[in-house]
Amino acid sequence: MFALLVAAILLVTGGGSTARGQDAKATRFVCTSIPLDADPTCPVPPVPVPVGTPHEQDLRSTVMHLRETILQQKETMGNQKETIKELTSKLTRCESAQLEAKYKGSRRKQHDKANGKDTMGDLPRDHSEVVDHLGRTIQALKDRLGSLEQQTRPNLSNHAFPSDLREQLQRKLGDLESQLLNKVSELEDEKYILLNETAAHRYKTESALNALHERVTELEKESSGFKSPDDFKVSLHLRTNYLFARIKKSLPEMYAFTVCMWIQSRALSGVGTPFSYAVSGQANEIVLIEWANNPIELLINDKVAQLPMNINDGKWHHICITWTTRDGMWEAYQDGQLRGTGENLAPWHPIKAGGVLILGQEQDTVGGRFDATQAFVGELSHFNIWDRILTSDDIRSMANCSANLAGNIIPWIDNNVVVFGGATKLPLENCQERLVSS
Secondary structure, three states, X not given: OHXXXXXXXXXXXXXXXHHHOOOHHHOOOOOOOOOOOOOOOOOOOOOOOOOOOHHHXXXXXXHHHHHHHXXXXXXXXXXXXXXXXXXXXXXXXXXXXXXXXXXXXXXXXXXXXXXXXXXXXXXXXXXXXXXXXXXXXXXXXXXXXXXXXXXXXHHHHHOOOOHHHHHHHHHHHHHHHHHHHHHHHHHHHHHXXXXXXXXXXXXXXXXXXXXXXXXXXXXXXXXXXXXXXXOEEEEEOOOOOOOEEEEOXXXXXXXXXXXXXXXXXXXXXXXXXXXXXXXXXXXXXXXXXXXXXXXXXXXXXXXXXXXXXXXXXXXXXXXXXXXXXXXXXXXXEEOOEEEEEEOOOOOOOOXXXXXXXXXXXXXXXXXXXXXXXXXXXXXXXXXXXXXOOOOHHHHHHXXXXXXXXXXXXXXXOHHHEEEEOOOEEEEOOOXXXXXXXX
């Protein structure tokens, strides 16, 4: 009994000294009876913590399960949002592409209408390709939407969401589904409209093609429907280096010639070059030219003679030029009247054969290298060449419309004259009208 009392006193004393070195709130005194042979300095065994009740453990497990379920569903919703965002982006691109195509088509139609052009060649790439692509995009969106519904609805029903959260998700998904269906419906409507527009445009295009074909046929008939093969004129309406006419037939070797034509110059200064004949090695074998402030010149083998003629008044004139290699004798006639004669123009030089005969341009090389400053502007007709010198009576009868002689070397006929660069063949006024205007 005494031993127990001593042990209690010692334990109390030790506990008191420990309490003085620690915080008062963390100190307590414990009195415990120990056997006589036990060491009073041994620590007191800890008091065991009571284990929780089964109800608390079930509650904790339910909370953890609900938390994991919410995290999984949150991840699923994030994936579904990305899918919905991707679908919305594709729909937006489809709408933008379709609106852009319609805008470009509208602008192109307005531009072509303003410029008086047919739009049959300015369509977008192909309406059928656009419609097919749009149909495939709509079907892909429908498939993605159906897959999204199948993936989403089981998740909503299988997981233990609170009723208000589940209803909110279902309502939001329903709204998105409605928006997607509306956009798909709008795209289908646009698809049908585009198909109808394509059919209408194809009909208009075919009508325009038929009308254009008929008009071309009429123009071809008009262009080749001259009253007679020589009843036409060549019109060179601009001073350029690309408008000209070419005589298909070439010249043989000649020791004399007569060149006659009807001519109407529309140049402000200088008639230009009514015709030129070039052969290999000599571009100026025969040339009739008036340029700058120089008088009309006749060049034969690059030798020059000035002709006393004046035809730059915008009226029709009949001119003829004769030449013979014998002493280089030449004569110039205007409107049936002899205006001048001369000699020593390339005497004893025969005209070379196989060259190129051009109306309206001066040749620097055979058949080319034209100079716009030397081009003829106006109308030419009845360009004929003989390999002999015509009499003054023959020339006068052609000028006063009492005769119409065709050249035995180069006759003026439709199928022997080819026009280039925008030069045209037009019906010719009758001879009396030309005579009155001269």
